[in-house]
Amino acid sequence: MIKVGIVGGTGYTGVELLRLLAQHPQVKLMAITSRKETGMPVAEMYPSLRGRVDLAFTDPASAPLAECDLVFFATPHGVAMAQAPELLAAGVKIIDLAADFRLKDTAEFERWYKMPHSCPHILAEAVYGLPEVNRDAIRKARVIGLPGCYPTSVQLGWLPVLDPKAVAAAGGDLVERTTLIADCKSGVSGAGRKAEVHTLLAEASDNFKAYGVTGHRHAPEIAQGLGAIAGKPVSLQFTPHLVPMIRGIHATLYARLTPAGARVDFQKLYEERFAGEPFVDVMPAGSTPETRSVRASNMVRIAVHRPAGSDLLIVLVVEDNLVKGASGQGVQVMNLMFGLPEDMGLTQLPVLP
């Protein structure tokens, strides 16, 4: 049994980790911390866990985190990097669901998150936790920066076309790497469980809007990830929108094909690239995936479109932002780090309707 601790368990990624870990056959939950809710039984805040999670929130200072094999940080940005050195020294592995170990360039980190990075040496060692790209590195990692919810969907959507093998096979770039557009839509749980006016039901339901059009923290993360995949600089326009639903991200991706790209069979390319991936489903040609088809599951579904008379490649990607976009991906990464079957504890079917 892996001994697991969770720091900061009162938010949505925290409760989703609890839901998944409580059903995982090889995990023993050791502690879940919350400064504000110290002493409150977890099941009192989340009655869905009654009878299945007996822990109470404990104070971060007194939690037995150093006795864990693995600690998840489901905290605001900045918390994981403050505690990482001590835990690593104690032999504890770390998966951070926030942004502390995502951006490799500390200047970029500081620009977007408005705080200095306190441990660049650990950042240098940290592995970006996207299994479809970094599976082997994840297996050996001590520290994981787990991808953001939007970045997971966008990177998986463009992974096959930017893959150097595919580029080599086509004799050159398949798409223009500098005019990519990711028009993304997310359910409101992506904003977390913070009391804010703009995500009240009376504000956000029966409503639709864009936000962060000219700058969102996930944009540099996506560009870094796509650049790492391609081995060359990639730039994109990332436009997030808020959808009146609880869970789900839908990424609508637009890329201009190069002449080399125009000759490629993208359906085949995607199916081959993701063959064997336990959590990526390339749908039949012509499909339009729905977010509910992955609700509460770790699956990503992708459809590829080539509109007639156009040089566009359109890729549609759906994920559950709290599962594959956060906590589920964390469990998948944990399984890799501890040598377990990659899908252990993650085989629940999506809930539809």
Added chain:
Amino acid sequence: MIKVGIVGGTGYTGVELLRLLAQHPQVKLMAITSRKETGMPVAEMYPSLRGRVDLAFTDPASAPLAECDLVFFATPHGVAMAQAPELLAAGVKIIDLAADFRLKDTAEFERWYKMPHSCPHILAEAVYGLPEVNRDAIRKARVIGLPGCYPTSVQLGWLPVLDPKAVAAAGGDLVERTTLIADCKSGVSGAGRKAEVHTLLAEASDNFKAYGVTGHRHAPEIAQGLGAIAGKPVSLQFTPHLVPMIRGIHATLYARLTPAGARVDFQKLYEERFAGEPFVDVMPAGSTPETRSVRASNMVRIAVHRPAGSDLLIVLVVEDNLVKGASGQGVQVMNLMFGLPEDMGLTQLPVLP
């Protein structure tokens, strides 16, 4: 033109007042106050008002309230009673959308609102602003305590059966006055525009729950109002529930018929009692009114049911909690107080779908 001020305009009853008053042909908006948002143009917070409301929020201290003919208080409980004496002295009339002038018994007020009542003499003078019950008194009033959203629907629903004329005609009470049950359901805008976790879309949508089962502030207000209508004590069980929608209240009312009541034609009774009422619509026998049939309008729709083989009278009432349940009723009351046609500025049709 009536010169109108609004104290506390950033909440839902405030913006709804603005929507209605900006379309009222006899109102000149003088000021809208907000301590927190002083200086912000109203249309910046509420883009729906762009080009139609040019005011900015002003500091309560410097707003020209004493120059108004009428001031609405769309504030937390306690604010209106603090400012009422000075405004009344300046000849300004007052409509309070909060609870300061609802409960006639100051001990009850203090019990439910956890603050002493600062001006019992004004409370004694204040008129409860339910036009269907108190129309004449409202016309002459200087201070109005506007009914709460739930109390409006419940009182209108039972008004005909408790009316002393109907009781006299039947030769006794029509229903048991001490076993009434009001099972009520409200959209989340009833909780106001406060940043709170439990009304976030991710918490409240795709969800349904009761709250305040054993005690809600509206219960004593309803009992007082029904008692005033009947001229005798009335007691009831009031159970509110939260519906995942923005606007709307649905009251499901249960009463046990007395033998005298069992002989009454309730469809006829309701139609006659509300004949001529501009904002109460008694639907045909067998109807089940929908909240959307009154969305964004000042109408209340009522249906009366007598299940076969039972001694129950079931009354269904729908209203828009922000209009007839708050701001629209305020405008209706204002029209009465200033001798205008009662429906002036309130004739917009419900928005369906």
Added chain:
Amino acid sequence: MIKVGIVGGTGYTGVELLRLLAQHPQVKLMAITSRKETGMPVAEMYPSLRGRVDLAFTDPASAPLAECDLVFFATPHGVAMAQAPELLAAGVKIIDLAADFRLKDTAEFERWYKMPHSCPHILAEAVYGLPEVNRDAIRKARVIGLPGCYPTSVQLGWLPVLDPKAVAAAGGDLVERTTLIADCKSGVSGAGRKAEVHTLLAEASDNFKAYGVTGHRHAPEIAQGLGAIAGKPVSLQFTPHLVPMIRGIHATLYARLTPAGARVDFQKLYEERFAGEPFVDVMPAGSTPETRSVRASNMVRIAVHRPAGSDLLIVLVVEDNLVKGASGQGVQVMNLMFGLPEDMGLTQLPVLP
């Protein structure tokens, strides 16, 4: 492995059965039929099942139902009773999710379902599939009439107070058996996956209404069930409402206490009655259960309230109408019929948020 067939798998109870049975370790899905969709892969209609359910819909006539150990009917009323005799003769057990084997009185059945009952002898043998009441009989049954969604929540809510043991202990009825009120609220999936105007999102969202106020098919089923529990006639007012959400039922139950009942500790009574029940959770005193706390799970949560100064007992019950209210209960019953652990395949945690 139990060989299972599903007749009529295109509706919501059908797809929910598939979701649950595909995750059940002791079930082999043999066939799923649909007259209209014969030949279509199940996963094409329900992409949530891609990669996990490989069956295609087969024509009812050619499906290998007689080779199954158990056949579920997720069909319109009338289908199960037509096919039951042949299947039973072949040694196949039957669980009907429709109403064919619920009402013991064929006259009542014919009155509410507008069709004659074709096999009263099988009806006489059929067991009503509510494990908390009929566990032993279910274990030995060949034919199950599975309770409706509303009836499950209402019967479980009143089970402890009507239980003859509790009545004997109190020295008489705890509540008035003829003035019960069940004010119930359901998500729209309860109406099934039929194309109808009134359950379109543009009609049913941001809306709330009652329906069937003076007569609903579940009313006689509830009265029969409560009567069977009590061993005496029970009558009630059942008022269903439509909530703008996908899943979930919330029952708000009102009962008048007798003098004997007024002395009972109901919190204790409920906790003791349901102690050991795997799928009934009696919440702490003062709780108001939310439907989302059981979303996508087989749990029922119950809270008991005794408002001060009143002779009312108020019971709040939440369930997922598609799980404990239909398909999950079907799997629970199947486990009992085949000697498996009662919660096998039903331990998924609720999905919150």
Added chain:
Amino acid sequence: MIKVGIVGGTGYTGVELLRLLAQHPQVKLMAITSRKETGMPVAEMYPSLRGRVDLAFTDPASAPLAECDLVFFATPHGVAMAQAPELLAAGVKIIDLAADFRLKDTAEFERWYKMPHSCPHILAEAVYGLPEVNRDAIRKARVIGLPGCYPTSVQLGWLPVLDPKAVAAAGGDLVERTTLIADCKSGVSGAGRKAEVHTLLAEASDNFKAYGVTGHRHAPEIAQGLGAIAGKPVSLQFTPHLVPMIRGIHATLYARLTPAGARVDFQKLYEERFAGEPFVDVMPAGSTPETRSVRASNMVRIAVHRPAGSDLLIVLVVEDNLVKGASGQGVQVMNLMFGLPEDMGLTQLPVLP
């Protein structure tokens, strides 16, 4: 008073026309037809109109349409063109809310709508009813093809950049006319009031999906409209998505700037182009308009973005698909055709929240 008839009034554009026309001071409603609902009072189908619309649906054959000054067709495609010749001969003007008079190329019409065009000569005369583009022609028109909901938002969004005057002032095209992308999102009322499975609340809520990615009927209409504005061919990718809300369209428009375009002050260009337009609101730089800010009103709100370090122009447009996207635009056009103030009957403020 203008005598107005409506053919096909049972759908959402029909009831929205009724809502607006019943509040219009210069309109007398003569008849509303429905083959299926002949004889049913309009207010029985739409209780929101009780007491305000006294008409019953009449059979199309017997309705006094020839006595009207104007007939709206809120019908399926093909109905208006069948009846237009006779009505025009009787001196009745026509506004078609369907597609019969939108596409000028009959081959295109037949390709997308799968029926021959029965009166090309009337089509040749018909004016495309977008006031911001064709105001003068509309004033003199006998037949109007009213724009679709998506096309209204997309054309208004790109009108200023394609305007020949702006192009001349900049010395050349401002944007690449052949790589435009319109990523659009619509509430489900856009699909009409047809009983269909995919728009049921249980299917479409808590869900998001694209549809018609490689071909939608509105794509040729938009291309035709933009081409007419520009006076040159324009081509675009149009990707519609379904949002779980009732009303509202959000268009996210992407265009690549030319070197000439890169020097333009787009905020100023948009503000100047739409100055004086009663129903187009150019928001301050940096805004992200919300669909609810125009809910139930005829307003369109537009925001223009120029992300740093990119050659993209991003335009965000919101409208209410049933008002400015259909019935409200119809009333605006009617006002122009009959010499009334353009905003008569259309000044209701948006409903927020």
